[in-house]
Amino acid sequence: MTRRSTQSQNVLGIVHTAIAVSDIHHQIDFWQQVLGFKLDGMAEIGGPLPEDETGVPGIRSKVAMLTKHGQTIELYQPTAPADRQTYRPRPVDIGSWHLALRVTDLDEIVRASRDWGWRVRGKVAVVEEGPGPIGARLVYLHNDDGTILELVQLPQS
Numbered sequence: 377m378t379r380r381s382t383q384s385q386n387v388l389g390i391v392h393t394a395i396a397v398s399d400i401h402h403q404i405d406f407w408q409q410v411l412g413f414k415l416d417g418m419a420e421i422g423g424p425l426p427e428d429e430t431g432v433p434g435i436r437s438k439v440a441m442l443t444k445h446g447q448t449i450e451l452y453q454p455t456a457p458a459d460r461q462t463y464r465p466r467p468v469d470i471g472s473w474h475l476a477l478r479v480t481d482l483d484e485i486v487r488a489s490r491d492w493g494w495r496v497r498g499k500v501a502v503v504e505e506g507p508g509p510i511g512a513r514l515v516y517l518h519n520d521d522g523t524i525l526e527l528v529q530l531p532q533s
Contacts, residue, residue, distance in 0.1 A: 392441070392448035393475055398462070398521050400438045400453035406492040410485065411477065413442035413449060422456070432457065449475075464522035467497070474516065474524035482513050482529040494519045 397403040400418075407413040422436035436456040442449045454460050465472035479485050486496060497516035503509060511531030518524045 392450045394450040394452060395475075395523055396521070397451050397453050397523070400440055400451055402492070403451050403521075404440050404442070406489075406494075407442050407449060407451065410488045410492060411444070413444045416441045416443055416448075420455075462522060467516060467524060472524070474526050476526040476528055479527050479529050482515060482527045485527055486515060486517065489517055492519075494525070497524065 395403075404415055404418075408415060418438065418440045420436065420438050422434075426435045426437070427433055434457040435454070438453040438455060440451045442451065463471075467474065482500065486500075494517040497518050500513055500515045503512045503514065508514075509530055513529040515527050516524055517527065
């Protein structure tokens with residue numbers, strides 16, 4: 377089988393990262409107060425557009441858009457249909473994903489995140505060999521929604 381090149385499709389960049397949450401107001405507060413994102417707006421959506429895009433009949437969600445340094449996070453709390461589920465993969469499970477955030481004080485964000493229900497998944501690790509930046513400190517945080525954030529503190533230059 378011959379695979380077609382995607383170079384001609386001209387991907388220009390990432391528009392946003394969307395994360396399904398169980399309590400949108402709690403998560404908005406976390407993303408603003410701990411991570412420093414700005415709330416750009418909220419809405420409740422449903423109807424033909426999200427149904428057509430997702431293929432889920434009856435989908436409704438509360439949606440919030442937050443930004444920081446040109447990056448956009450979409451938090452959405454599905455409210456319908458009733459048969460939705462919570463997905464809590466481990467980092468090794470196929471289909472899992474995480475969002476990596478570059479931070480200046482990893483320990484402070486870990487401490488502040490505890491009050492919001494986020495926990496360290498393993499322990500703080502230090503990059504000792506490539507391909508990552510040698511000396512960088514890394515940690516995975518996770519919450520009850522199944523969301524995984526990686527905090528990356530680069531070494532001082």
